Amino acid sequence: MSDEAAAFDALVEEFFSVWFRYHPDLAAAQGVSGFERLLPAQGDDELAALGAWLESLVVALEELDYPALDPGRQLDLCLMFGAARVEHQELLERDWRRRDPLRFLAVGRIDRLLLDPPPDIGDRLVALLAGVPDYLRLALTRLRTLAELAPPALVDAAVEETERGRCALRELVASPWLRRSGEDLGRIESAAHAACDALATFGGALRAEIAGRAAGRLGCGGRHLRFLLRHRHFMDLEPRRAQADLEAALGRCQDQLAAHCASLGVAPDRIFERLGADAIDSSRRLDRYRAESERLAALVASHQLLSLPAAELRIREPPPCPRPLGLGADDYVADPHAGRGTFFLAPLASGGAGLEPLACVRARCLDRTWTGDHLLAFAAGNRGWRLPRRLSDAASLTGAWRLYVRERLEELGCLEPNDRLLALTHRCAAIQRGLLDLELHLGELTETEAKARLASIRGGGTADLIRLARRPGNALAGVLGWRALNAARERALRAEGFSEAAFHDRLFSAGRVPLSLILAREAESLG
Numbered sequence: 001m002s003d004e005a006a007a008f009d010a011l012v013e014e015f016f017s018v019w020f021r022y023h024p025d026l027a028a029a030q031g032v033s034g035f036e037r038l039l040p041a042q043g044d045d046e047l048a049a050l051g052a053w054l055e056s057l058v059v060a061l062e063e064l065d066y067p068a069l070d071p072g073r074q075l076d077l078c079l080m081f082g083a084a085r086v087e088h089q090e091l092l093e094r095d096w097r098r099r100d101p102l103r104f105l106a107v108g109r110i111d112r113l114l115l116d117p118p119p120d121i122g123d124r125l126v127a128l129l130a131g132v133p134d135y136l137r138l139a140l141t142r143l144r145t146l147a148e149l150a151p152p153a154l155v156d157a158a159v160e161e162t163e164r165g166r167c168a169l170r171e172l173v174a175s176p177w178l179r180r181s182g183e184d185l186g187r188i189e190s191a192a193h194a195a196c197d198a199l200a201t202f203g204g205a206l207r208a209e210i211a212g213r214a215a216g217r218l219g220c221g222g223r224h225l226r227f228l229l230r231h232r233h234f235m236d237l238e239p240r241r242a243q244a245d246l247e248a249a250l251g252r253c254q255d256q257l258a259a260h261c262a263s264l265g266v267a268p269d270r271i272f273e274r275l276g277a278d279a280i281d282s283s284r285r286l287d288r289y290r291a292e293s294e295r296l297a298a299l300v301a302s303h304q305l306l307s308l309p310a311a312e313l314r315i316r317e318p319p320p321c322p323r324p325l326g327l328g329a330d331d332y333v334a335d336p337h338a339g340r341g342t343f344f345l346a347p348l349a350s351g352g353a354g355l356e357p358l359a360c361v362r363a364r365c366l367d368r369t370w371t372g373d374h375l376l377a378f379a380a381g382n383r384g385w386r387l388p389r390r391l392s393d394a395a396s397l398t399g400a401w402r403l404y405v406r407e408r409l410e411e412l413g414c415l416e417p418n419d420r421l422l423a424l425t426h427r428c429a430a431i432q433r434g435l436l437d438l439e440l441h442l443g444e445l446t447e448t449e450a451k452a453r454l455a456s457i458r459g460g461g462t463a464d465l466i467r468l469a470r471r472p473g474n475a476l477a478g479v480l481g482w483r484a485l486n487a488a489r490e491r492a493l494r495a496e497g498f499s500e501a502a503f504h505d506r507l508f509s510a511g512r513v514p515l516s517l518i519l520a521r522e523a524e525s526l527g
Contacts, residue, residue: 004068008077011060015080016387022050025106028113030390031335037127039106039135042097042142054088071521075510076388078517082231083391089227097142098149099216100470101158101206104139105165105199106132114172114319122184129169129191133198140205147213153447155206155214157466162203166196177319218450218469219441225472233396233477234516239438242480246438249483250431257424264417271425272357272458275418279355282348289315289345292362293369299414300370305405306504308370309378312340315369318347330364332373336385341377343368359418363426371405376512384511394512395471399478400485401507403427407486425458432457433464434479441472481515488519 001009020027024038041047061081066074090096096103110128113121143150169192172178179185220228222239229235258268266274280288293315297308311334318331331344348356366372376398377384384390406423409415415423436453439445445453450468454460468475485507492503507518 002068004065005070005073008064008069008073011057011064012076012080012388015057015084018050018053019083019391022046026391030387032387036124037131039128039131040103042104042135042138047091051088051091054084054091057084058088072383072386072510075513075517075521076386078234079388079392079513082234083388085231086228089224089231093224094220095149097139098146099151100154101139101143101150101210102154102161102466102470104136104202105158105161106135110168110172117319122188126187126191129188129195132195136198136202140202143206143210147210149216150210150214151216151218151447151469152211152214153218153451153462153465154216154469155211157462159203159206159211162199162206166199166203169196169199217443218447218465219443219445220472222442225438225441228473229477232393232514233473233481234514234520235396235477235480237480239473239476240442242476243435243438245483246431246435246479249479250428250435253424253428253431257421257428260417260421260424264421266421271421275357275359275422276355278359278418279357280361281355285345285348285356286315286317288358288361289343289365292365293343296362296365297370299409303412303414304499304501305371305408306375306501306508307379309375310339311374311378312338313369313374314340314342316342316344318344330368332368332377334374334377336377339378341374343374357418359416359422362416362419363422366405367402372402375508376401379505379508380511383509386511389511389513392513393474394514395474396477396481396484396515397507397513397518399430399475400481400515403430403479403482404485429457429459430475430482431479433460433468433475437468437473437475440468477514484515484519 016032020032020035021038022041024035025040027033027035041050058081061077061084064077066077069077106128110125113124113128118124173185173189173192178188219225225239226237229237229239261268261271264274293313300306300308330346332341333344334341368374376394380389403426406415406427410420410423432453436445436450436457440450447465450465451462454462454464457464489503492498507515510518
């Protein structure tokens, strides 16, 4: 190993040992141990120290001899540099402690603990819950100082989340699942009740003291949006210039959807009624998901779309326990040490009874199994588990791929009429969200206007608005990535000896990495 490589590896080790102390939620999400008992930093001294450390890290990364590093380390350096720049800028310009009360509700980390319970779950639960009261008391002092900076929608969402958290904790301590676990229930109940009381106080103060003063903008502003696109997604462009292209793409997609509806004799506003006519009941749900997943793997192999990872895929119902944030959502958990991944199905809205459209089953398999999360987790082998890549924001790859792979399956004639109907509906909605993301953060939409626009998008709602506000540019990057991926494939098609499987395999050969970095580094091999 060269001296330059050794110096870089030392920076990587330092980076994540510090990073996870400030972001223990990210450590939990990646299964990194040693930070389970910490809550995210919010004190002035702590964040000032983080800012100073980020400055020194950026300088140290800039001083490394980049050409002397091997390609893998060069990629990791780019990812770390971008993450440090974004974090530093966010600390300087957008103090989340006064803008985003949702960031204080760390009780959501319990969700991951309950999805895949560790042997010492009782100790971890108590450690997390015991820190909640003091953490929320300090949070209120931050929010009260400049409540006018908080966007009303984020305050309202935090009020709702405090109540959901309280309900989930009460259900947890009373659940048969916990009582069968053999844990010391007394200390868990005591910590949970104290956390519930703190959440009630926090939610009440948000309603009484913060909500009436909250007047902050949901959008981050055009300058900051461009900064995020450049350093988080590695897209160096003026965001406004993308608007006309996306509007044209939306028009074409809407025309395709209208034509397909006409060919099926279904009115555009009756699409989901048609989908619901071909549904499975809950008693056959798990078997059907497994069968559709196997069908998808066979389809990918027969058309030589890409190389399927060797990792085992399991599909299961979620654990029978209350979960603060996971209700109603799918989950995928990868275990690289065991070489397998598990797709946990979301519970049905009726609590396990009822029907589910077959087209929706197939769409979720696309997103979560052999062309989705499972592929993204294991396609790159050990390279994909390097920490800079596991923690990079790859929305431009994941969002792009979801749109792109459906489009390719359409072109190959692999989608049933209902599946194509749902795919076109999803594509239109994704482009609309990308445009809304753009306009919201450029300051062209008020909160009320953004809510009205979302109400017109199938499946859009308040949760969508909160995601757009808290992750500026992610929805936009996914749609821009889809456009860039199609353009890259068109270029590659003109190269002699083009192989679609090889083209797709190169996309995932480095793991979850922003698409622009992949296309830039692999320009020659991708055509």
